[in-house]
Each structure stands twice: as structure tokens, then as C-alpha cells.
Amino acid sequence: MRRGREDREGLHGEPPPQWARLAPAVALVVLVLAQRITPGDVEIGYFLAGLPPVAAFAYGAAGTAFFAAVVLVLLGVPALGIAHARGSDLATVAAVGLLSVVIAWVRRRRDAQLVSVRTVAEAAQLAVLPPLPERVGPVRCHGLYRAAHRGTLVGGDLYDVRAGPYGVRALVGDVQGHGLAAVGTVAALLGAFREGVLDDAELAAVAARLDRRLVADNAQSADADAGPPELFATVVLLEFPPGRDVVRVLSCGHPPALLLRGAAVRELTVEPGPPLGLGLGPAGPLHAATAELRVRSGDRLLLHTDGVTEARDRAGRFYPLEARLPVLARDRAGLVQAVWRDLAAFTDGGPRDDVALLLLTLDGAGARPAPP
Numbered sequence: 001m002r003r004g005r006e007d008r009e010g011l012h013g014e015p016p017p018q019w020a021r022l023a024p025a026v027a028l029v030v031l032v033l034a035q036r037i038t039p040g041d042v043e044i045g046y047f048l049a050g051l052p053p054v055a056a057f058a059y060g061a062a063g064t065a066f067f068a069a070v071v072l073v074l075l076g077v078p079a080l081g082i083a084h085a086r087g088s089d090l091a092t093v094a095a096v097g098l099l100s101v102v103i104a105w106v107r108r109r110r111d112a113q114l115v116s117v118r119t120v121a122e123a124a125q126l127a128v129l130p131p132l133p134e135r136v137g138p139v140r141c142h143g144l145y146r147a148a149h150r151g152t153l154v155g156g157d158l159y160d161v162r163a164g165p166y167g168v169r170a171l172v173g174d175v176q177g178h179g180l181a182a183v184g185t186v187a188a189l190l191g192a193f194r195e196g197v198l199d200d201a202e203l204a205a206v207a208a209r210l211d212r213r214l215v216a217d218n219a220q221s222a223d224a225d226a227g228p229p230e231l232f233a234t235v236v237l238l239e240f241p242p243g244r245d246v247v248r249v250l251s252c253g254h255p256p257a258l259l260l261r262g263a264a265v266r267e268l269t270v271e272p273g274p275p276l277g278l279g280l281g282p283a284g285p286l287h288a289a290t291a292e293l294r295v296r297s298g299d300r301l302l303l304h305t306d307g308v309t310e311a312r313d314r315a316g317r318f319y320p321l322e323a324r325l326p327v328l329a330r331d332r333a334g335l336v337q338a339v340w341r342d343l344a345a346f347t348d349g350g351p352r353d354d355v356a357l358l359l360l361t362l363d364g365a366g367a368r369p370a371p372p
Contacts, residue, residue: 020058024051024067032074035082045083048074049093052100061105068097125153128187129160132358136161137168139240140361144336148307148354155354156182157305160190164197167242169206172303172358173235174254185231188213203237203250203290207276210235211252214277232277236270236303238360247301247362250290252276255309258322259293260300260335265325268293268301295362302335303358311343311351319346335359 028051035045052068059067075085075093085093132143139161147155161170171193175185192213196206210233218231234253241248249257249268253275256267273288295301304321311319324342331338336357344350 016058024055024058027051027054028067028070032082043083045075046085046089048082049096052097053103056100056104056107059104060108061101064104065097065101068094068100071097122153125183128183128190129154129158132159132161135363137163137240137242138363139168139170140363142334142336142359142361144340144355144357146307146340146350146355148352154183154186156186157307157354157356158186158190159303159356159358160193161358161360162194162197166197166201166239168240169193169197169203170238170303170358170360171235172254172305172356173233174305174307174354174356175233176231185214185217185233188217189233189235203239203248204288206237207235207250207252207273207288211276218277232275234275234306238301238303240362245295245297246292247295248290248292250288252288255304255306258302258304258325259295260302260325260329261296261298263326263329265322265329267322297362299362300329300335301360301362302339303360305354305356307351307353307355308339308343308357310353311347311355313346314348319343319351 028048031044031047035043038044048071051071052064055064055067072090072094074080074082076090078084129145132141134141141161143159145153145155145157145159147153147157149155156175157173158175159170159172161168163169171190173189175182175189189210192209193206196209200206200209214231214233234255236252236254236257237250238257239248240246249270251270251272253272256270256272259266259268268291270291271289302325309319309321313319321339325335325339328338328342329335333341336359339357340355343355
């Protein structure tokens with residue numbers, strides 16, 4: 001998955017819009033022409049003194065100094081007929097221009113520092129949740145992530161798809177809380193999942209590994225008397241074993257995955273286990289049921305977090321994901337993007353919770369084993 005440009009703009013910011021750069025020049029011309037056509041006893045040229053502060057928002061120190069110099073010339077040369085400024089008036093305009101130049105210089109320095117900090121933040125977040133490859137073994141992947149906090153790439157949701165000796169495995173999860181406060185937990189769970197893909201022969205063992213990670217983090221937070229007293233997460237794990245046309249599914253309190261086969265949509269029936277991190281011991285994820293279902297080439301599996309299905313419109317109605325999928329699946333732009341656009345329109349701007357969507361398309365599942 002390639003992250004959209006709107007995600008990166010939230011971190012890096014954008015240059016000043018074109019209208020902001022044109023505004024001082026347009027205002028300069030308008031004021032000069034207005035002074036030309038007004039009677040001689042009416043002076044509006046002094047409004048030019050407000051141009052350098054306006055230019056400071058869109059230009060650097062040099063550009064702001066240029067506008068300040070032009071204003072001083074227009075006001076200080078009586079032959080131009082713009083104004084009849086005296087010494088004290090010119091000194092005031094010059095002081096405003098100088099202050100505007102300083103403001104523009106400081107703003108540019110702060111902008112450069114902010115871009116540097118945000119670049120580091122983006123690199124750190126992309127290290128936690130890197131873009132998905134377009135294909136993992138016999139599975140094609142399309143993902144979409146929207147964090148609840150504007151200007152961030154990672155929140156409290158997570159997903160990943162990895163190939164290992166036991167097949168291709170996928171994870172979608174939702175940890176307690178959202179935003180940057182949950183990034184540490186997301187990173188811990190993703191690290192544990194990637195180890196489990198290589199080491200654990202059963203999905204239940206992968207879930208147990210994730211559960212131990214959260215329980216240990218809970219214990220450490222309790223010892224340090226910091227952070228939330230109870231941390232938990234819901235996850236759904238999928239496994240495509242090599243050489244077999246089946247998918248194994250294990251759910252720990254997570255919304256069910258959806259199977260799209262042609263025009264038909266249905267939930268994958270799986271007996272859910274408890275969420276991870278609650279410290280339930282033997283009754284926990286080790287005994288969560290793993291369902292095995294037959295799949296065909298071309299089947300699509302849509303995994304999502306509750307930020308999708310719990311999103312509401314203005315009337316308080318939940319977003320009907322399953323009911324809308326048959327129509328959205330025909331969108332040429334792709335199912336994931338179609339769901340997001342429809343969800344944003346349904347909620348009038350987008351949900352307030354983190355949203356993760358992961359679409360796995362089976363392209364000859366079982367045609368060849370996953371690489372070790």
C-alpha cells in the first residue's frame with residue numbers, strides 16, 4: 001500500500017497557497033490605483049503600511065523587505081502622488097516594515113525546524129507501520145489507515161501481512177485508546193506478531209505471544225505507576241497455509257472479517273476469544289477457537305477495525321459496512337478506497353476514531369508455498 005499524499009501533507013505541511021503570495025502584490029496595485037482615482041484631499045495610501053505584515057505570512061525576510069522598501073518609496077516620494085508622508089510617518093512605516101522582516105525571518109526558521117521534527121516523526125511512524133507490499137506470496141494486499149489525530153500516520157489500530165514457514169499470516173488489531181499515546185503498544189504488538197510468524201506453528205500460539213506481550217506491559221506500567229492501569233487489544237489473525245486452499249481465522253474480541261465471493265458478502269463465522277492483555281490465563285487466547293474455511297482463487301477478505309462499523313451519521317446510525325459492500329465492490333478505484341470515501345460521506349467528514357482496512361485477495365491460494 002502506498003500512503004496517500006494527504007497523509008504526508010499532514011506531517012510536512014504545505015507551502016503558502018498561491019493566493020497568499022499574490023495578495024500583497026494585488027493589494028499594492030489596488031491601493032495605488034484607488035489613490036489615483038480619488039480626490040486629492042482623500043489619502044488612502046497609508047493603508048500600504050499594512051502590506052509588509054501581510055507579506056510576512058507568505059514570504060521570507062527578503063520578500064518582506066522588498067515590499068517594505070516599495071511601500072516606503074511610494075509613501076516617501078511626494079512626486080508619485082500616493083501620499084504626503086512626513087518624517088515621523090515614514091519612521092513609523094519603516095519600523096513596521098523592519099518588524100515585519102524580523103517576523104518573516106523568525107517564521108521561516110520555525111517552519112524549517114518544524115519540518116525537520118515532523119520528518120523525524122514520520123520516519124519513526126513509518127518504521128512502526130511500514131507500507132504494505134502489493135503482494136505477499138499468493139495474497140494480494142491493499143490497506144488503508146487513517147489515524148484519528150490529524151497530522152499522524154499511526155494511531156491505535158494496526159495491521160500487517162507476513163510470509164513465514166507456516167504460510168502467509170495477516171493481523172488486524174485495535175488497542176485501547178487511539179492517537180500517539182497508543183503507538184508504543186502498536187509497536188510492541190507488531191514486533192511480537194512478526195516473531196510469531198517465524199517461530200509459532202499455530203495461530204493460537206501467535207495469539208498467546210501477543211497476549212503475553214500486553215500482560216507484561218501492563219505489569220510494567222503497574223510497577224512504574226504510569227500509563228493506564230489496564231491495557232488490552234482486540235485482534236483477528238488469518239493464516240493461508242502453503243499448498244492448501246483454506247484460510248484459518250482466529251479472533252480475540254475483534255469484529256469479524258468479511259468474505260466477498262463474486263457479488264455475495266458474508267461474515268466469517270468464528271467463535272471469538274477474549275481480548276488480549278486481560279490476563280485471563282488458560283481461558284484466554286490459548287483456547288480461542290481457530291476456524292478453517294475453504295477459499296477459492298479470487299475470493300476477497302476484508303478485515304477492519306471498529307472505527308468503521310461504529311462510525312455514526314448525524315442521526316446516530318452505525319455505518320452498515322456489510323450492506324454497502326456489494327455496491328462498493330464495483331468501484332473501479334478499488335474497494336478499500338471506495339469504502340473510505342463512502343464512510344467519510346456517511347459521517348460527514350470522516351469518523352473520529354482510528355480506521356484500518358485490510359483487503360486480502362486470493363490469487364491462486366495454494367498454487368505455490370510461501371517462501372520461508
